[in-house]
Ligand code: NAP
């Protein structure tokens with residue numbers, strides 16, 4: 001076992017505090033990583049504050065991890081000491097169900113092991129929950145450790161491990177590319193990377209943001225059009241426009257208004273995970289044979305494909321690097337949509 005420094009909350013309304021945590025002893029297939037940067041995802045906030053219920057405390061969030069390999073177990077072949085690596089939302093899965101065999105470990109039928117707040121598998125240690133990346137070190141099975149290509153800084157790569165793959169996967173699944181009109185609702189952490197990736201795939205990209213305050217940035221990230229959803233005219237103008245609409249918003253939206261923006265056979269994909277259910281009349285789907293679907297991060301092979309794609313296209317997150325003692329303040333700014341566009345914790349400040 002080794003001891004790491006981490007930032008944890010002890011209750012839904014508690015502030016972050018520095019604590020010492022134990023990382024498991026290296027098994028033959030384990031990799032010990034010195035964390036360099038950890039992104040702050042809105043899911044960290046939902047979990048730290050128990051908005052999805054079921055959070056165990058102390059809770060150490062963080063599933064956008066970039067760092068350097070510090071040590072490897074005796075049987076590790078994929079990574080070597082000194083390699084630049086990343087860890088996303090997943091640190092384990094059964095490995096033998098159909099989704100796992102297809103490389104879609106996030107849909108493991110026997111329950112994926114999430115990077116934080118997941119019961120620790122019995123073979124690793126008895127009891128407890130996984131503790132995430134707001135820490136100086138983490139131990140992860142080699143098959144869940146990604147290689148970060150040279151050419152992307154570790155700081156701007158960290159958010160790709162969740163936000164990047166969460167957008168890349170549905171964009172690939174619904175064939176974003178030349179001739180496809182793609183709209184992204186919400187230009188926050190997920191949304192801004194989605195704009196960059198969708199544009200690099202060759203799609204015609206529209207941002208649907210609640211105001212025009214970030215329009216210049218959106219166009220710089222590669223969007224072709226930018227509309228304010230606070231303006232009712234937007235919904236009249238864009239009726240029947242899109243093949244694919246990706247909803248990254250963490251709050252409740254009038255989803256039928258957005259469904260009407262789809263063309264024939266278009267799909268609206270839910271990525272944001274608000275507390276309240278969607279309310280949709282069947283007629284909003286039946287007209288123009290529209291689909292409503294959802295998507296959860298992406299599997300390990302596709303996460304590597306996404307990192308390689310981002311390196312090739314010069315894509316990284318737009319970030320604001322913060323010291324670990326400013327996490328509480330960063331959370332408030334994310335909730336107020338006052339982030340350009342991802343906070344990343346510098347682990348050296350722990
Ligand atoms: P974020 O950085 O806070 O971005 C969310 C964006 O939604 C904001 O920037 C804002 O964009 C818009 N928004 C926020 N509040 C709004 C409101 N009241 N009305 C309208 N628009 C609002 O969050 P994130 O890290 O990108 O995460 C977004 C959501 O995705 C969270 O619910 C998170 O848990 C979920 N998530 C899902 C997955 C998955 O696998 N499905 C993975 C990661 C995260 P504008 O200012 O442009 O309107």
Ligand code: ZN
Nearest residue numbers: 041043162163
């Ligand atoms: Zn996330």
